[in-house]
Amino acid sequence: CSSKYVLSQIHPMWQGPLAVPGGDRQSPIDIIQRKSVFDSELKPLVPDYDPDTCQQMWNNGYSFLVEYDDTTDKSTLKGGPLQDKFRLCQFHFHWGECNDWGSEHTVDRRLFPAELHLVHWNSDKYSLFEEAVMEDNGLAVIGVFLKVGKRHEGLQKLVDALPAIRHKESIVEFTRFDAACLLPSNIDDYWAYHGSLTTPPLTESVSWIVMKQPIEVSHDQLAVFRSLLFTSAEEEVQKSMVNNFRVQQPLRGRTVRSSFS
Ligand SMILES: NS(=O)(=O)c1ncc[nH]1
Numbered sequence: 001c002s003s004k005y006v007l008s009q010i011h012p013m014w015q016g017p018l019a020v021p022g023g024d025r026q027s028p029i030d031i032i033q034r035k036s037v038f039d040s041e042l043k044p045l046v047p048d049y050d051p052d053t054c055q056q057m058w059n060n061g062y063s064f065l066v067e068y069d070d071t072t073d074k075s076t077l078k079g080g081p082l083q084d085k086f087r088l089c090q091f092h093f094h095w096g097e098c099n100d101w102g103s104e105h106t107v108d109r110r111l112f113p114a115e116l117h118l119v120h121w122n123s124d125k126y127s128l129f130e131e132a133v134m135e136d137n138g139l140a141v142i143g144v145f146l147k148v149g150k151r152h153e154g155l156q157k158l159v160d161a162l163p164a165i166r167h168k169e170s171i172v173e174f175t176r177f178d179a180a181c182l183l184p185s186n187i188d189d190y191w192a193y194h195g196s197l198t199t200p201p202l203t204e205s206v207s208w209i210v211m212k213q214p215i216e217v218s219h220d221q222l223a224v225f226r227s228l229l230f231t232s233a234e235e236e237v238q239k240s241m242v243n244n245f246r247v248q249q250p251l252r253g254r255t256v257r258s259s260f261s
């Protein structure tokens with residue numbers, strides 16, 4: 001990992017406009033700790049995930065997604081900065097080609113080797129993700145930083161399934177996974193701000209909840225992420241799925257709140 005500069009995002013998805021024209025609440029951002037504002041009104045987060053709603057894992061050509069049955073309120077998130085109840089629909093990760101970078105958000109410019117996103121939509125107000133994704137209070141995404149350390153036992157079940165979805169558009173059944181095992185032990189300390197999806201459609205519909213405490217995963221577990229491919233089995237040139245993160249976006253005067261002082 002000698003190169004000092006992150007390769008420009010060469011994946012086709014990133015050749016489009018990296019910021020929505022006129023977008024003033026884009027993500028990801030750098031979280032400057034000393035500029036975040038403590039908000040005592042921020043409540044504890046209440047994730048309530050049912051492992052039986054976990055369905056499949058697939059490679060969508062820029063990350064791998066673990067998808068949940070979101071046709072009922074069985075796996076939900078409420079509390080924190082949220083006024084409504086949100087349904088878990090999927091989680092996925094972003095990572096680098098090496099451990100020096102890979103996260104989308106940063107804290108005082110500190111990059112992490114990877115970042116987990118748990119994506120939820122507002123089931124009090126909308127009936128489908130596709131509907132909620134267009135609304136400014138439609139989505140809630142929990143961001144969790146990954147750092148290299150001890151092996152994460154809960155993650156290993158997911159890592160063991162990755163070789164089955166090496167290529168773009170491959171899918172494998174993946175059940176009985178409790179997404180809560182990927183949350184850090186302390187979920188009371190987080191930053192909250194209004195932003196956007198970091199991949200197309202980049203809609204400005206996300207209440208971001210970024211955990212202060214990272215989770216630890218082993219070097220070898222991260223290496224398996226990097227064994228995935230952006231390309232489908234038919235393509236002649238295979239491209240490693242790495243650096244699937246978006247560049248940081250301007251804060252545009254937004255305030256980042258913190259749940260801790
Ligand atoms: N990376 S993200 O969590 O903002 C996202 N989820 C769905 C599309 N993009």
Ligand SMILES: [Zn+2]
Binds near residue numbers: 092094198
């Ligand atoms: Zn993401």
